[in-house]
Amino acid sequence: MDPAATSTRGLRPLHPEVEPPCGAGHYAGRMLPPPPAWATAGQYALAVVAGVAGWLAGAADRLSGPLTPAAAELVGALLVLDVLIGTALLAVLPLRHRHPLPVACVAAAVLPFSASSVGAAAFAVGATATRRRRDWAVTVAVVAVVGATGAEVLYPGFSLDGIALILLFVVACLATGTYLGTRRELIAALHERAVTAERERVLAAGAAREAERTRIAREMHDVLAHRISLVALHAGALTYREDLTRIETVDAAVIIQSNAHLALAELREVLGVLRTSGDPADGAAEQPQPTLAELPALLADVREAGSLVRLDNTVAAPVVPQLLSRTAFRIVQEALTNARRHAPGAAVTIRLARADSSTGENDGGHLEVKISNSVTAPTQPSPEPDPGVGLIGLAERAELAGGSLQAGPQPDGTFVVQARLPWPA
Numbered sequence: 001m002d003p004a005a006t007s008t009r010g011l012r013p014l015h016p017e018v019e020p021p022c023g024a025g026h027y028a029g030r031m032l033p034p035p036p037a038w039a040t041a042g043q044y045a046l047a048v049v050a051g052v053a054g055w056l057a058g059a060a061d062r063l064s065g066p067l068t069p070a071a072a073e074l075v076g077a078l079l080v081l082d083v084l085i086g087t088a089l090l091a092v093l094p095l096r097h098r099h100p101l102p103v104a105c106v107a108a109a110v111l112p113f114s115a116s117s118v119g120a121a122a123f124a125v126g127a128t129a130t131r132r133r134r135d136w137a138v139t140v141a142v143v144a145v146v147g148a149t150g151a152e153v154l155y156p157g158f159s160l161d162g163i164a165l166i167l168l169f170v171v172a173c174l175a176t177g178t179y180l181g182t183r184r185e186l187i188a189a190l191h192e193r194a195v196t197a198e199r200e201r202v203l204a205a206g207a208a209r210e211a212e213r214t215r216i217a218r219e220m221h222d223v224l225a226h227r228i229s230l231v232a233l234h235a236g237a238l239t240y241r242e243d244l245t246r247i248e249t250v251d252a253a254v255i256i257q258s259n260a261h262l263a264l265a266e267l268r269e270v271l272g273v274l275r276t277s278g279d280p281a282d283g284a285a286e287q288p289q290p291t292l293a294e295l296p297a298l299l300a301d302v303r304e305a306g307s308l309v310r311l312d313n314t315v316a317a318p319v320v321p322q323l324l325s326r327t328a329f330r331i332v333q334e335a336l337t338n339a340r341r342h343a344p345g346a347a348v349t350i351r352l353a354r355a356d357s358s359t360g361e362n363d364g365g366h367l368e369v370k371i372s373n374s375v376t377a378p379t380q381p382s383p384e385p386d387p388g389v390g391l392i393g394l395a396e397r398a399e400l401a402g403g404s405l406q407a408g409p410q411p412d413g414t415f416v417v418q419a420r421l422p423w424p425a
Helices: 037-062 067-098 100-111 115-128 136-155 160-240 244-277 292-304 320-343 390-400
Strands: 309-315 348-355 368-376 404-409 414-422
Touching: 037 067, 037 115, 037 404, 067 100, 067 115, 100 136, 100 160, 100 348, 115 160, 136 160, 136 309, 160 244, 244 414, 292 309, 292 320, 292 348, 320 348, 320 390, 320 414, 390 404, 390 414
Parallel strands: 309 348
Antiparallel strands: 348 368, 368 414, 404 414
16 A cells, blocks of 8 residues: 555545535645544534523513513513524534535524524534635625614614624624634645655655665676676686696686676575566666775765765775675765765764674674764855755665664764674675
8 A cells, every 4th residue: 555645544625515524615625634523513512502692691681671461472482483593593504514605694694583593603604704705705794784684673672783783793703714714724735735745755765765776786787797707708718728727627617606606696686676676767787886995986086075084994895795895885975975965074984894793693794884974064054955865775775785774863963874784604
């Protein structure tokens, strides 16, 4: 499974005709995590509490003065109707996600007639405003004014102050919904950016690993061809040369045997790499890759460029196996590149040493490669791009060679790249 694909699990695409819970709105096809169940339940609970408080306030106002029996009966009927309207609006409140404008218009129209619908009306009008459509906001405000005017006609006690209060309430809900819509759009954009960045990081790391494996396979191919050519050369000498002495024949046979064994070892490495990386990208021929024998030339180039490099080497380059030597050279080369890029002018220390095996699994021990430099550079940093994937490729190379690599800042203020590579017995 693609790791980048799993990062979008549990997300809900937003469409113009279908709005997710809590009035999240439409955000140009972006994805936003669905709201938790407790948030949705809290909204409905708040709407019920506000409706009950509004009904009690309205009932207290209507029952505050002296009433005749007929008036008391009318007030009781109106209070019951108030509860029924508020309950009905609360029941249709979930439809505000699919049909925000009709539900908001209904809520604005019945609000002057039902104090218990104040909570549901607030959420319905606010959900419409999260869409941030000006024509919808104007429509809801007009419907609220018309409903309040109708309430003034039907209820003689409903004055212009009541109309202004209803309009102010609707405008406040619209403003709150617009703010929430803008905030949720920002969150959706940031979430989409994070998902995209994670996907790109995974793809870049995978591409770096594949490129490193392909490069290693080509390097091994060059060395393998060299080994086979030596075997063919000395075998041909034994075939056509009849004047060779016994000692010369034995020497040629030893060379053939040694190179055949090395060729088999290189072939196993090539097949192991190609089995996991696939065919080479273009099959282009490459020059044989450098080993630790070219390390002095590399350090000379680095010093000529102005970098301070100190080498602590206790290993003779000719005795290092070629696969191990190539891997160590690449690690040193990439570490010097990183130091020059991120800490220009800082002194770099390189240590190469052979250590005995402590586990007994490899009688040849292992090669320790350590490159360290100070994090704080004495000169201004160069305007080069952000860190790439070079260390990822080195870790892949070290792993394919049977070793390990760690890189990172240390408590003493230095950045260290350290590898342990097995030394064939």
